Amino acid sequence: MFEDKTLVCKDCGEEFVFTAREQEFYESKGFVNEPQRCKPCRDKRKAAARGPREMHEATCAACGGVARVPFIPRDDRPVYCSECFAKMKEQEAAEEAPAQTETEE
Ligand SMILES: [Zn+2]
Ligand SMILES: [Zn+2]
Numbered sequence: 001m002f003e004d005k006t007l008v009c010k011d012c013g014e015e016f017v018f019t020a021r022e023q024e025f026y027e028s029k030g031f032v033n034e035p036q037r038c039k040p041c042r043d044k045r046k047a048a049a050r051g052p053r054e055m056h057e058a059t060c061a062a063c064g065g066v067a068r069v070p071f072i073p074r075d076d077r078p079v080y081c082s083e084c085f086a087k088m089k090e091q092e093a094a095e096e097a098p099a100q101t102e103t104e105e
Pocket of ligand 1: 009010011012013014037038039040041042
């Protein structure tokens with residue numbers, strides 16, 4: 001059986017609880033080391049490790065140029081290069097604008 005354990009975070013020096021449930025999880029995953037950091041610090045490091053967003057190249061559905069997107073492009077979803085995307089946004093805004101400014105008097 002596992003018992004909650006209090007550990008000290010390597011990064012911020014704060015104590016955090018390594019719960020019995022987490023210990024069980026760690027063991028089921030075959031992890032041998034206890035966590036070195038509290039959850040907020042782990043999350044921070046994860047976010048930092050991700051760093052600048054990974055970009056994926058795809059073909060722009062509008063102009064056929066290279067589109068770089070921050071997600072893995074899927075075949076069933078068109079992707080657009082930043083130029084076409086911006087153009088589309090502009091168009092959308094232009095189409096929406098008159099309706100928004102229309103007032104009934
Ligand atoms: Zn910490
Ligand atoms: Zn394009």
